[in-house]
Amino acid sequence: MRDAYVVGAGQSDFGSFPDESYRSLFETAFDAAVDSVAGSIDTDNFDEAVVGTLGVGGRQLGLSGPAVTEHVGLHGVPTTRVENACAASGYAVRQAVQAVKSGMADVVLAGGVEVMTDASGDATKYWLGVSGETEWERLSGTTFAGVYAQMASAHMAEYGTTREQLSHVAVKNHAHGADNPHAHLGFTCSLEDAMDAPVVADPLNLYHCCPTTDGAAAAIVVSEDVVDQYADEALRVAGVGAASDRVGLFQRDSYVNVPASAEAAATAYEMAGFGPESLDFAEVHDCFAIAELMAYEDLGLCEPGESGAFVTDGRSDYGGEVVVNTSGGLKSKGHPIGATGAGQVVEAFKQLTGQAGERQVEGATRGLTHNVGGSGGAAVVHAFEREEVGA
Amino acid sequence: MTGNSIRAVGAYAPRFRITAEAFEEAWGQFHASGIEEKAVPGADEDALTMAAAAAKRALATDGSDGDEVSHLAFASTTPPLAEADLTSRLGAALGVPETATRRFHGGSTRAGTSALADAVAADLDDGLALVVAADCPKGHLDDAVDHAAGAGAVAFVLGGDGAATVADSAEYATPYPGTRFRQAGTDRTEGLDVTTYDRTAFREVVTGAVDALDADPEPDAVAIQAADGKRPYRVAGALGVDNAAIYEVATVQELGDTGAASAPLSLARALAAGVETTLVVGVGSGAGADALVVVHDDEEGVAADLALDGGANLSYAEYLRQRGEVTSGPPDGGGAYVSVPSWKRSIPQRYRLEAGRCLSCDALNFPPAGACESCNGREGTEPVELPGTGTVEAVTTISQGGAPPEFAEQQSKSGDFAVAVVALDGPDGGSVSVPVQVTDADPGSVGVGDAVTAEFRRIYTQEGVTRYGCKVTPAE
Numbered sequence: 086m087r088d089a090y091v092v093g094a095g096q097s098d099f100g101s102f103p104d105e106s107y108r109s110l111f112e113t114a115f116d117a118a119v120d121s122v123a124g125s126i127d128t129d130n131f132d133e134a135v136v137g138t139l140g141v142g143g144r145q146l147g148l149s150g151p152a153v154t155e156h157v158g159l160h161g162v163p164t165t166r167v168e169n170a171c172a173a174s175g176y177a178v179r180q181a182v183q184a185v186k187s188g189m190a191d192v193v194l195a196g197g198v199e200v201m202t203d204a205s206g207d208a209t210k211y212w213l214g215v216s217g218e219t220e221w222e223r224l225s226g227t228t229f230a231g232v233y234a235q236m237a238s239a240h241m242a243e244y245g246t247t248r249e250q251l252s253h254v255a256v257k258n259h260a261h262g263a264d265n266p267h268a269h270l271g272f273t274c275s276l277e278d279a280m281d282a283p284v285v286a287d288p289l290n291l292y293h294c295c296p297t298t299d300g301a302a303a304a305i306v307v308s309e310d311v312v313d314q315y316a317d318e319a320l321r322v323a324g325v326g327a328a329s330d331r332v333g334l335f336q337r338d339s340y341v342n343v344p345a346s347a348e349a350a351a352t353a354y355e356m357a358g359f360g361p362e363s364l365d366f367a368e369v370h371d372c373f374a375i376a377e378l379m380a381y382e383d384l385g386l387c388e389p390g391e392s393g394a395f396v397t398d399g400r401s402d403y404g405g406e407v408v409v410n411t412s413g414g415l416k417s418k419g420h421p422i423g424a425t426g427a428g429q430v431v432e433a434f435k436q437l438t439g440q441a442g443e444r445q446v447e448g449a450t451r452g453l454t455h456n457v458g459g460s461g462g463a464a465v466v467h468a469f470e471r472e473e474v475g476a
Numbered sequence: 477m478t479g480n481s482i483r484a485v486g487a488y489a490p491r492f493r494i495t496a497e498a499f500e501e502a503w504g505q506f507h508a509s510g511i512e513e514k515a516v517p518g519a520d521e522d523a524l525t526m527a528a529a530a531a532k533r534a535l536a537t538d539g540s541d542g543d544e545v546s547h548l549a550f551a552s553t554t555p556p557l558a559e560a561d562l563t564s565r566l567g568a569a570l571g572v573p574e575t576a577t578r579r580f581h582g583g584s585t586r587a588g589t590s591a592l593a594d595a596v597a598a599d600l601d602d603g604l605a606l607v608v609a610a611d612c613p614k615g616h617l618d619d620a621v622d623h624a625a626g627a628g629a630v631a632f633v634l635g636g637d638g639a640a641t642v643a644d645s646a647e648y649a650t651p652y653p654g655t656r657f658r659q660a661g662t663d664r665t666e667g668l669d670v671t672t673y674d675r676t677a678f679r680e681v682v683t684g685a686v687d688a689l690d691a692d693p694e695p696d697a698v699a700i701q702a703a704d705g706k707r708p709y710r711v712a713g714a715l716g717v718d719n720a721a722i723y724e725v726a727t728v729q730e731l732g733d734t735g736a737a738s739a740p741l742s743l744a745r746a747l748a749a750g751v752e753t754t755l756v757v758g759v760g761s762g763a764g765a766d767a768l769v770v771v772h773d774d775e776e777g778v779a780a781d782l783a784l785d786g787g788a789n790l791s792y793a794e795y796l797r798q799r800g801e802v803t804s805g806p807p808d809g810g811g812a813y814v815s816v817p818s819w820k821r822s823i824p825q826r827y828r829l830e831a832g833r834c835l836s837c838d839a840l841n842f843p844p845a846g847a848c849e850s851c852n853g854r855e856g857t858e859p860v861e862l863p864g865t866g867t868v869e870a871v872t873t874i875s876q877g878g879a880p881p882e883f884a885e886q887q888s889k890s891g892d893f894a895v896a897v898v899a900l901d902g903p904d905g906g907s908v909s910v911p912v913q914v915t916d917a918d919p920g921s922v923g924v925g926d927a928v929t930a931e932f933r934r935i936y937t938q939e940g941v942t943r944y945g946c947k948v949t950p951a952e
Binding site (some may be wrong): 207208211218219222223224225230231232234236237242283285287288331334335336338465 | 846849869870877884895935
């Protein structure tokens with residue numbers, strides 16, 4: 086199969102924007118992605134578009150893909166909406182890669198969008214739970230904070246993981262997000278802040294939970310046959326892996342990790358021909374602090390049970406073995422459900438093209454994105470490598 | 477009189493209690509004399525869930541299964557729905573056959589004794605009768621009915637060979653309007669509170685029913701309707717007993733007015749204590765009374781499991797919250813939509829924890845649907861009822877604001893709650909994991925590895941239909 090490359094990626098600001106619509110946010114992301122392409126790219130160049138969105142609020146549940154692509158002048162282009170909960174646009178990127186690798190398309194737009202902050206608190210809580218296993222898990226009285234908190238309780242019981250270690254995830258990611266102009270919660274927090282916040286679902290407090298966010302992100306995936314028309318250096322999609330699992334936590338083989346993440350990562354590493362030891366950075370799905378810790382273990386950044394020490398020892402921060410969530414992660418950058426996976430690719434693009442500013446990981450050549458749907462019912466991992474492609 | 481006799485008795489009262497002092501502090505005085513404290517249903521309890529809790533205890537202590545029941549009677553003045561056959565749900569929670577005779581007795585606090593008298597005379601076709609009385613009356617907050625209003629449930633298993641026989645029974649009714657009534661369309665019981673008139677009505681129907689018995693019962697104990705802790709004793713002299721004969725089996729002083737379950741709960745206490753002859757008098761306003769003489773054969777003994785102890789005291793403000801008096805009802809945002817037909821299909825799992833054993837690999841599956849959790853095979857499963865004991869594998873406490881909207885009302889009533897993944901034990905070893913809410917416990921007190929047992933409770937209400945199902949409580 087031929088190679089796929091990311092030649093551009095961009096995002097809207099992540100935050101709460103009463104004056105923006107899902108379409109205007111997507112337009113901002115699309116324009117930013119187009120602008121980020123070194124060469125010139127036009128709407129006529131796109132063969133395909135894949136849009137991830139859950140449709141929080143219900144606004145345009147049907148045909149939500151064409152509803153945003155028509156808005157940016159891509160009407161006529163075959164557009165598919167991908168729904169895999171919080172992994173929607175990670176899967177959109179994967180589908181773009183598949184389209185390119187298969188030979189069916191040379192230039193594919195992969196993006197995502199979500200508006201989450203314009204509804205009442207109760208309506209928002211309804212939507213936040215729709216991707217949990219509805220008939221049993223949700224009706225035991227939980228939303229995702231509760232399910233991840235259950236995983237945290239099991240991780241603590243199994244490995245002795247502590248609240249303080251969870252809080253270190255928040256401190257690190259807020260420190261990174263403070264340097265990201267697009268971040269929703271772009272401020273630093275102290276360990277004390279992150280320890281003493283109000284409890285949401287014990288043991289998780291407010292600082293162990295990501296916000297609900299409005300935003301959009303988009304990436305442009307092209308084939309090896311045309312990549313030199315758009316860039317001199319690009320991100321080669323070295324590996325891609327995905328896996329599904331049971332939607333409800335209670336039916337999974339493990340409560341102390343996300344088996345779909347581990348399987349997706351193994352597939353991606355095998356395709357890439359390199360493993361976690363050669364990564365310079367990773368954007369991981371830290372919807373809750375425990376999710377980042379489990380991601381370290383599932384992605385092979387550390388051994389099972391060692392993730393708490395991994396973060397407190399600084400091994401996932403600048404100067405450590407692999408810098409995790411340079412963008413601020415879902416915790417600080419924000420988590421507009423359908424846009425999150427594509428947003429991670431935006432950060433990977435910036436890091437691997439040297440455009441990450443204050444957040445730049447020096448000499449970054451390999452990075453990974455990791456996007457999870459629900460509490461682990463779907464996961465997708467991309468491994469990227471910087472490559473000279475110029476003619 | 478011959479007929480079916482009582483083999484076993486079970487009783488249940490909610491763990492929440494409020495004291496007379498808490499009412500005095502809130503109101504300046506307490507209008508229900510003779511009550512020291514009373515039971516308060518939790519936000520996820522009602523007459524149906526209490527009935528199921530009492531009935532499960534009665535069946536278990538009798539060593540019987542629900543499928544042996546051929547006559548199911550449910551008595552309550554406070555059924556959670558004014559119209560709908562709740563005996564079908566109660567029967568489903570207990571595994572009673574669909575073809576069993578079912579009777580609902582309501583509309584009067586006599587309902588419990590009426591149900592018992594009917595079951596004594598019923599043709600059981602070699603099966604068992606299960607008579608359940610459960611009540612949780614409410615009044616206007618500032619009157620005596622509400623100050624006295626308690627909660628409790630009691631269940632009797634009857635058969636041809638029980639140790640306690642109903643030797644005699646009689647009834648009496650005559651009009652006394654205004655003594656105690658509940659108008660159509662309201663959940664508040666009231667009374668005109670005409671002191672002498674009310675006492676006269678009580679005395680006339682009690683003595684009228686007792687006098688209609690074939691013989692003077694000469695009781696060792698009197699299990700009599702107790703709307704408060706004082707009125708029953710006004711007829712002690714007329715019944716030829718001293719106050720102790722009433723007090724020793726009374727529950728009103730600790731549970732409050734338990735309505736249709738009042739006299740039956742006292743009978744339960746008498747049977748559990750081995751009292752030889754108990755005069756049972758259920759009184760309904762309006763007014764009427766049933767009198768039953770229950771004679772207990774000491775040598776056989778009646779199996780009894782009475783779970784009537786309190787576990788947590790409420791302040792008056794907490795009492796108002798728990799009962800929904802000061803909460804705003806369900807939120808506007810809607811909730812997860814599980815249609816009533818799809819809920820109905822899962823009732824064997826929700827009510828009785830019916831799991832499935834994989835025909836291919838023997839692994840337990842819950843719910844038993846789709847590919848096997850263990851081998852991924854689709855050969856199907858055979859139904860397996862789980863005993864309802866288990867161990868917490870993962871747990872969280874959902875704090876204020878963290879509940880999905882369908883649980884927001886419950887949370888505003890009863891506060892934070894724990895939600896766990898519990899490994900429920902299989903009947904012959906093994907286990908299967910189920911997500912389940914923890915009730916009747918301080919949420920922070922439940923941890924990974926703790927033992928729990930299943931209870932039948934209200935889960936949530938949508939479109940006016942309350943969905944009942946399984947929760948767990950810490951194992952005793």
